[in-house]
Amino acid sequence: MVRIRALDVATPSDTEIVMTRVFDAPLGLVFDAYTRPAMLRGWLGGAEWTIDICEVDLRVGGGYRWTWHNAKGKQIGERGTYREIVPGARIVAASAFDEPWYPGNCVEAIAFASQGDATVLTTTLRYDTREARDIALNAGLTRGVTESYARLDAVLAMSTHAESSRAG
Numbered sequence: 315m316v317r318i319r320a321l322d323v324a325t326p327s328d329t330e331i332v333m334t335r336v337f338d339a340p341l342g343l344v345f346d347a348y349t350r351p352a353m354l355r356g357w358l359g360g361a362e363w364t365i366d367i368c369e370v371d372l373r374v375g376g377g378y379r380w381t382w383h384n385a386k387g388k389q390i391g392e393r394g395t396y397r398e399i400v401p402g403a404r405i406v407a408a409s410a411f412d413e414p415w416y417p418g419n420c421v422e423a424i425a426f427a428s429q430g431d432a433t434v435l436t437t438t439l440r441y442d443t444r445e446a447r448d449i450a451l452n453a454g455l456t457r458g459v460t461e462s463y464a465r466l467d468a469v470l471a472m473s474t475h476a477e478s479s480r481a482g
Contacts, residue, residue: 318467321460328444331451334436335463339470341426344433345402347469348424354380357465360458363390374399378407394422402426416453417446 322334337344347353351368359365363382366389370378374396381391394409405424425436437459441447 318464321456321463323456325447325451329441329447331439331441331447331455332436333439333456333459334434336429337433337435337463337467337470338431339433339473340431341402341428341433343470343473344435345426347466347473348405348426353469353473356469357462359465360454360461361465363458367391372396372399381412397421415449417441417443417449419446420450 319336319338324332324334326332347357349370349372351370354370355365355368358368358380359382362384364384365380365382367379367381369380370376377393377395379391379393381389383389391412392409393412394407396405396407398404398406403426405422407422409420409422419442421440423438423440425438427434427436439447439450439455441450
């Protein structure tokens with residue numbers, strides 16, 4: 315059974331959103347789920363979205379490109395450039411969505427930390443302005459992240475089960 319944890323959301327400054335979530339999986343597996351396209355395809359995006367493009371060039375100066383579509387024919391895309399990568403600990407990227415109404419110039423810092431057999435994931439989004447931060451919040455950011463993380467729980471549970479089956 316997959317245990318669903320709550321997403322903790324804070325706005326510590328006028329330009330930041332900090333989201334923290336615990337996953338019942340080892341840190342290395344959670345890091346892989348964030349950096350390997352084969353795993354990203356299984357969870358990245360809200361419940362109503364299907365990922366079409368999932369490209370990752372995981373190196374400082376490299377980038378990522380993701381696009382999704384929904385059943386209503388709407389499409390969205392995101393791209394970013396990696397600024398810092400510390401395997402198993404931290405990823406920092408400058409990112410932007412393709413949609414002109416969605417705020418750009420976001421720097422996303424993702425921190426991974428072990429907590430026993432679990433992993434604490436803390437994502438800090440820094441926008442240029444309070445208005446940009448508020449647009450992101452009002453556009454359903456936290457709902458989408460919550461839905462994505464529920465899907466990630468399932469991917470992690472399947473991967474953990476597969477690893478324990480191979481070991482046993």
